[in-house]
Amino acid sequence: MPGIDENRIVRLLRDRFQKRNSRLVQGIGDDAAVLRLVGTGSTWAVTTDMLVEDVDFRRSWLTPSQLGYKSLAVNLSDLAAMGAKPGYFTIALGLPPGIRKSWIEAFYRGVSMLADQEGAVLIGGDLSESPGGFLIAVTAIGEITTAQPVLRSGGRTGDRLYVTGILGRAAAGLALLQQGRTAGRTRAQRLALRAHRMPEPRCQVGAWLADKGFAGCMLDLSDGLSRDLPRLCKACEIGAEVSGDDLPVFAASSHWGCDPVTLALHGGEDFELLFAVPAGKTAHLEKSYPSHFPPIHRIGRLRASPGVVWRPRSGMRFRPLLEAGFDHFRK
Amino acid sequence: MPGIDENRIVRLLRDRFQKRNSRLVQGIGDDAAVLRLVGTGSTWAVTTDMLVEDVDFRRSWLTPSQLGYKSLAVNLSDLAAMGAKPGYFTIALGLPPGIRKSWIEAFYRGVSMLADQEGAVLIGGDLSESPGGFLIAVTAIGEITTAQPVLRSGGRTGDRLYVTGILGRAAAGLALLQQGRTAGRTRAQRLALRAHRMPEPRCQVGAWLADKGFAGCMLDLSDGLSRDLPRLCKACEIGAEVSGDDLPVFAASSHWGCDPVTLALHGGEDFELLFAVPAGKTAHLEKSYPSHFPPIHRIGRLRASPGVVWRPRSGMRFRPLLEAGFDHFRK
Numbered sequence: 001m002p003g004i005d006e007n008r009i010v011r012l013l014r015d016r017f018q019k020r021n022s023r024l025v026q027g028i029g030d031d032a033a034v035l036r037l038v039g040t041g042s043t044w045a046v047t048t049d050m051l052v053e054d055v056d057f058r059r060s061w062l063t064p065s066q067l068g069y070k071s072l073a074v075n076l077s078d079l080a081a082m083g084a085k086p087g088y089f090t091i092a093l094g095l096p097p098g099i100r101k102s103w104i105e106a107f108y109r110g111v112s113m114l115a116d117q118e119g120a121v122l123i124g125g126d127l128s129e130s131p132g133g134f135l136i137a138v139t140a141i142g143e144i145t146t147a148q149p150v151l152r153s154g155g156r157t158g159d160r161l162y163v164t165g166i167l168g169r170a171a172a173g174l175a176l177l178q179q180g181r182t183a184g185r186t187r188a189q190r191l192a193l194r195a196h197r198m199p200e201p202r203c204q205v206g207a208w209l210a211d212k213g214f215a216g217c218m219l220d221l222s223d224g225l226s227r228d229l230p231r232l233c234k235a236c237e238i239g240a241e242v243s244g245d246d247l248p249v250f251a252a253s254s255h256w257g258c259d260p261v262t263l264a265l266h267g268g269e270d271f272e273l274l275f276a277v278p279a280g281k282t283a284h285l286e287k288s289y290p291s292h293f294p295p296i297h298r299i300g301r302l303r304a305s306p307g308v309v310w311r312p313r314s315g316m317r318f319r320p321l322l323e324a325g326f327d328h329f330r331k
Numbered sequence: 332m333p334g335i336d337e338n339r340i341v342r343l344l345r346d347r348f349q350k351r352n353s354r355l356v357q358g359i360g361d362d363a364a365v366l367r368l369v370g371t372g373s374t375w376a377v378t379t380d381m382l383v384e385d386v387d388f389r390r391s392w393l394t395p396s397q398l399g400y401k402s403l404a405v406n407l408s409d410l411a412a413m414g415a416k417p418g419y420f421t422i423a424l425g426l427p428p429g430i431r432k433s434w435i436e437a438f439y440r441g442v443s444m445l446a447d448q449e450g451a452v453l454i455g456g457d458l459s460e461s462p463g464g465f466l467i468a469v470t471a472i473g474e475i476t477t478a479q480p481v482l483r484s485g486g487r488t489g490d491r492l493y494v495t496g497i498l499g500r501a502a503a504g505l506a507l508l509q510q511g512r513t514a515g516r517t518r519a520q521r522l523a524l525r526a527h528r529m530p531e532p533r534c535q536v537g538a539w540l541a542d543k544g545f546a547g548c549m550l551d552l553s554d555g556l557s558r559d560l561p562r563l564c565k566a567c568e569i570g571a572e573v574s575g576d577d578l579p580v581f582a583a584s585s586h587w588g589c590d591p592v593t594l595a596l597h598g599g600e601d602f603e604l605l606f607a608v609p610a611g612k613t614a615h616l617e618k619s620y621p622s623h624f625p626p627i628h629r630i631g632r633l634r635a636s637p638g639v640v641w642r643p644r645s646g647m648r649f650r651p652l653l654e655a656g657f658d659h660f661r662k
Contacts, residue, residue: 008432009432009435009458012432012435012436012439013439013453013456024419024452024454032455033419033421033454033455035419035454042373046419046421046454046455046470046472047421047455048421048422048423048455048456048457048468048470049423049457050423050424050425050457050459050466050468051459052425052459052460052461052462052463052466054462055459055460055461055462056459088355088364088366088377090364090377090378090379090470091379092379092380092381092468092470093381094381094383094466101339101343104340104343105343108343108344121355122344123355123364123366123377124363124364124377124378124379125344125379126379126380126381126468127340128381128382128383128386128387129383129386130383130386130463130466131383131385131386131463132383132384132461132462132463132464133463135381135383135425135461135466135468137379137381137423137457137466137468137470139377139379139421139423139468139470141377141472
C-alpha cells in the first residue's frame with residue numbers, strides 16, 4: 001500500500017480531531033485515550049483493536065478459544081501500558097458463513113477465561129456476517145487510580161529503559177507456525193507457541209508501576225522494539241540507546257532456525273511492557289519489584305540526541321536501530 | 332447460517348457474562364451498556380457496531396464521506412435510545428489493498444461532520460489491512476445525565492407507543508439502490524437515498540425524552556419495527572398492538588414499486604426512536620414536544636397479552652405482526 005503508513009494516518013487523525021476538551025487528558029496517539037471525569041476522582045482509559053483473519057491471524061493456527069483469549073489480551077495490554085486496571089469491554093464480531101454455535105461458544109470461553117482472570121466485564125457487542133473471514137474488534141475501558149496516567153511522553157534524558165518478560169518469544173512461535181509446526185515438540189516450542197497464541201497482558205505490572213510512580217513513560221510492545229521504541233522516543237522528543245547484552249532474548253528459538261536477537265529487536269506481538277524509569281529510582285524499583293511478577297530487564301536508556309541506536313555487545317559502537325517491525329501497511 | 336440467530340447468541344453471551352457488578356446498571360441486551368460510577372453522579376452508556384462491506388453496505392452505493400458519517404450515526408443512534416448524550420468514540424478500520432489517502436481523508440471528513448454536529452470526540456482507533464473489503468467498528472460512549480437511564484425494559488401495560496420521524500424511508504432508499512438508481516431524480520428519491528446513506532441519529536430527541544421523564548422504555552429502529560418491537564416487548568415482558576392507520580409511512584416509495592406499509596413495518600435502518608409513554612403523560616408530551624424536533628407519531632400501545640399484533644386499518648381485527656426485518660443471520 002504505497003504512500004500510506006499507520007503513523008501518517010494517526011497524524012492525519014490527530015490533526016483533524018484533536019480538540020480541546022477539558023475531560024480528555026490524552027487523545028489519539030497513545031496506547032489508549034484517557035478521560036478524566038470532571039468533579040470526580042475517576043480517570044478512564046479507552047482502547048480499541050481489530051483482528052482480521054489472514055492479516056492478524058490464521059484460523060488454522062489458533063483454536064477458537066485461543067483466538068477469543070488473544071482478542072481481549074491485545075486490548076488489555078494497551079490498558080496495562082497506561083497503568084489502567086481492566087474494567088469493561090465490548091466485542092464486535094464478524095463471522096464467515098457456516099460457523100457453528102460451538103465455534104462461537106469456544107471463542108467466548110477463551111474470552112471469559114482471560115476476562116475472569118483480569119476482572120474485566122463484557123458489556124456489549126455486535127454480530128455481523130463477514131464473507132471475507134473472521135473479524136474481531138474489541139474496545140476495552142480501564143480505570144486509572146493514580147493521580148496521573150502513565151503516558152508515552154513522560155520520559156526524560158537519562159531515564160533507564162526496562163522491559164517485562166522475554167522479547168522475541170511470540171515471533172519465535174510465529175516462526176514455528178510458518179514452518180507448519182502447530183504443535184510444540186519441546187517445552188521451548190510450546191512456550192513460544194503459547195506466547196504467540198495466548199499472550200499474557202501485563203495488567204498487574206502496568207498498574208503496579210503506575211501506582212508506585214516508577215514509570216515515567218510506558219507502552220506495550222506490539223510491533224517489535226525497533227518500531228515501538230522510536231514511537232516512545234518521538235512522544236518524549238528524545239532518543240534512546242539499547243544494549244544487546246542486556247536484551248532478554250528467547251535463546252531456544254535458534255533451535256528452529258531463528259536468530260534470537262533479531263526476533264527480540266524486530267519481532268512483533270510480545271505484548272510486553274516497555275517503560276522508562278528515572279535513574280534515581282532504579283535501585284528502589286529493582287528492590288521492591290514483586291518476585292511473583294514476570295521478570296523485568298534493564299535494556300538501555302533515554303538520551304538527548306534523537307534517534308534510536310543499539311550495540312550488539314558492550315565495547316562495540318552504537319549504530320542506528322533500523323525499523324523492521326510489523327506494519328500492516330508495509331508488508 | 333442455519334441454527335444461529337442473533338437473539339440466540341445474545342442470550343448465550345448474557346448467560347455466560349452477565350455478572351453482578353455494582354457499577355453495571357445494564358449489560359448485554361440493550362442498545363448500550365450503562366455504567367454508573369460509584370460515588371459520583373456520572374452514568375455512561377457504551378455501545379459498539381460493526382459495518383462489513385457487502386453485508387452492511389456496498390462501496391458503490393455510498394461515498395467514503397457518507398460511509399464515515401453512517402458508521403458513526405448508527406452508534407450515536409444506540410446512545411440516543413438510552414437517552415445518552417454523545418461523548419467519545421473510537422473507530423477500528425479495516426482497509427482493502429490499494430486504498431488511497433484521499434479515501435481515508437474523505438471517510439474521516441464524513442465522520443467529523445456528524446461528530447462536530449453532535450458534540451462527539453474521536454479518542455482513538457486502530458487500522459488494519461483487510462483483504463476482504465472495508466470493515467468499520469465504532470464504539471461510542473455517551474453520558475446519561477438523568478437519574479435513571481431509559482432502558483428497553485421500562486414499559487408498562489397501557490403505555491402508548493411512539494416513533495420519531497418516518498418509517499420505511501431508508502428501506503425505500505435501499506430499494507432505489509437495488510434498482511441501480513444511485514442518484515435521486517425527485518425530491519422524494521433524494522430524501523430516501525439520504526435516509527439510507529446518512530441517517531440522522533435522534534440524539535437530541537432521545538436526551539430530551541429521557542430528561543423530561545416521558546419515555547418509560549426506548550430503542551432505536553435498526554432492524555425494522557417487526558423485529559425491534561418484539562425485542563422491546565420481550566424486555567418488558569409484555570405485548571403490543573400497532574395501528575396501520577397511525578404508521579408514519581413514506582408514501583412516495585410507491586412511485587418506485589415499493590409498498591410503503593410493508594417498508595414501515597419491516598424495513599431496516601431507519602434509526603428512528605421507538606418509545607413508550609405512560610397514558611397519563613401523552614397529552615403533556617404532545618403539548619411540550621419542541622416544534623423544531625422531528626415529528627413524533629403515536630402508533631399503538633403496550634398491552635398485557637404477549638406478542639405483537641397489528642391491524643392495517645381501524646375496524647379490522649388485530650393479527651400477529653410477523654417478523655420480516657433484517658437479520659444478518661437469516662438472509
